[in-house]
Amino acid sequence: MIQNPILPGFNADPSFCRVGDDYYIATSTFEWYPGVQIHHSRDLVNWTLVSRPLNRESLLDMRGNPDSCGIWAPCLSHDGEKFWLVYTDVKRFVGKFKDTHNYITACETIDGDWCDPWYVNSSGFDPSLFHDDDGRKYFMNMQWNHRGAGTGGNPANSSFDGILLQEWSPEIGLTGPVEMVYEGSPLGLTEAPHIFKRGGYYYMTTAEGGTGYNHAVTLARAKNIWGPYEDHPDLHVISTQNTPVTKSAIQRTGHGQYVETPDGQVYHTFLMGRPIQKAGVGRFYCPMGRETGIERCVWRDDWLYLEEGGPDGMVPRETLPGLADVDPTPPRDVITEFAGTTLPSDFQWLRHPHPDRLFRVDNGLHMIGRESFGSWFENALVARRQEHFTFTVETTLKDYQPTTYQQAAGLTYYYNTHKFYKLLVGFEPDIGRCVQLICCPGDWQNNDLIWIGDKVAIPDGPVEMRADVDHAAVRFSFRPAGGDWTPVGGTQDATLISDEAGRGEHCSFTGAFVGVYAMDITGQGKEATFSRFAYLPKGA
Incomplete structure (x- = not known):
């Protein structure tokens, strides 16, 4: 199916x-x-x-x-x-x-x-x-x-x-x-x-x-x-x-294309969203943005219709027959050690046709600190899509020693340059090397940075960083290599990382990513080396 x-x-x-x-x-x-x-x-x-x-x-x-x-x-x-x-x-x-x-x-x-x-x-x-x-x-x-x-x-x-x-x-x-x-x-x-x-x-x-x-x-x-x-x-x-959300978990359907199989079966793709509701708030959010679905169709009087079509004939099904007796691939952990010289295909970066300006892969993912969080030109961010409502992502920042507050690197839960969380290793003159959680809570009209929780001093050496996402909630934590996990910032609103957040669905329409980031607005290109990135789904 x-x-x-x-x-x-x-x-x-x-x-x-x-x-x-x-x-x-x-x-x-x-x-x-x-x-x-x-x-x-x-x-x-x-x-x-x-x-x-x-x-x-x-x-x-x-x-x-x-x-x-x-x-x-x-x-x-x-x-x-x-x-x-x-x-x-x-x-x-x-x-x-x-x-x-x-x-x-x-x-x-x-x-x-x-x-x-x-x-x-x-x-x-x-x-x-x-x-x-x-x-x-x-x-x-x-x-x-x-x-x-x-x-x-x-x-x-x-x-x-x-x-x-x-x-x-x-x-x-x-x-x-x-x-x-x-x-x-x-x-x-x-x-x-x-x-x-x-x-x-x-x-x-x-x-x-x-x-x-x-x-x-x-x-x-x-x-x-x-x-x-x-x-x-x-x-x-x-x-x-x-069709309300209570009658179909599939929403926001449209924009697809028709194909016939060699034996005459008829299918049509469509984009879709799977909204969730934030506790205490009437609005719905699609944390994974716009996804791809498919439905089987039939011809009647030289017009195309969905084979079943839900309550009003136009609503796609969550499950339907495929072309072979196979099961969908179950969720699996994806653990990347960055041991080779090629960026795995799960990952993409932002805008730039010359990725060697932003990163290189050679016994680690070496992120080259470039422009600020909001740059549309050289933003050193490498990330992969969120594909599940509940998951954990972990990364190891192996080698990074910032010397000014204008340098930072770490883990990001990212929608765009105005909607993101970043758990970063940075530098503060009165603290030294420290971990800090930063958020940008909207797009265009509300793009101020917010520092969440305390900035926590950490010793030199590798730092592991983690985000736990459960539908509308996200929690961040870190630990020195081999130490205990320390939470940062408490429970945060994961629906910020969605089309509907900020100015809303017609103003931004992509999807959620998790990845790593480096910034150096001194212009010196300070590098941060990541040795591991793990995407660990917990269910559908």
Whole structure:
């Protein structure tokens, strides 16, 4: 049985592709480098990370990109000869303007070296590439209207100005007329177009309703790729906007893609969130951000529907049949000793196409202290996704001796540059080498640093650091090597590390990470060496 989510933790905007008996899902990575995650499966139950293709400066440079910018909504496809990947590098999204540059790259193998990109346009985001039966290729993206008063008619949706379509080829680029072929449904916020062809119709799925609890997968069809497109009788194929958390643990569903198996079974991916409620507070939070799920569908009267569909026909199931009689891989401890010279694939870093400026792996993970906690340029942070509601993370800071309060290194529980906890070894003139817990409690409007609890003097030598997360609670502790664990700061609010914290779900939409960090704002690049990192899940 498939267990949703199939890609737990921050894996948003899934683009779904089949090549023979192999299935691939590409997901957004936003400001995390390398760009785009591609997972592979043959049973739709268990998935393995096989590629992060945007791994060099010619393909991606995000230095200076604000939080929740970078890689939005990739589209992965195969034309019978090679893989194609379409992606947006978003340089700004706060305010009226969006600077959204769209590119295409290609590769004969999923895990090979992808070619230098073709620049396509910057008129909007969430681009897609469709390969028609006659060999022609068509490029789509939503159009952004910075003036407002767009096609949606709803003031909240007025900048989403419909789906553009234009023919494209690698030899010529964009060619022929560019047409707005779909305005969207009344739900609005229409983005993420994907076209597939079946039985004489061109079907277009779009994501609508924003990244929060009103999200939906909308379907329309036309006899001609240029339209006109008629809406699905129910408008949406997947949506939980009318289903409370008490009736479905899967929420915030939308933005996915359609695939048929060789024997005619039909599946559709979707992004999703799993909200939890903080004690004493009515609001819900999704600590793992936007995850990837999958559902089986059926055709009725040339329209796509979920096979079962929950209370109103649009709600995905938590479990459903896969393609083989296999069990989902159970949670497992992931313990990294950093003994080699390669960063394990669990980990990513922020924005930078030249990671040797931030860290190196050589008998330890050597973090090179760079700019401040809030830097969008050189932020020396290496981390992995949170994938479970309850887990422990531990790391050993083997060698670090700061000499000024402008230097610090340690463990971080991180969402973005305005929402994080950092348990750090630093320096205070009246204390010397010490452990301190720091928090940034919001984004943009509330970005003051808060020191939590006492700064505790520690002797020279290795320091072990730990965070214990249990749903909405997180506790930090440390110990000198071989000593007893000392708690720092008491129980803290883990829901800070979520989309909904700070300014809310539409202002930040990535996910939670745990990792290590080093800062040296003297500019001297003082190094901190970490010998071990353990991610220890305690359950689902």
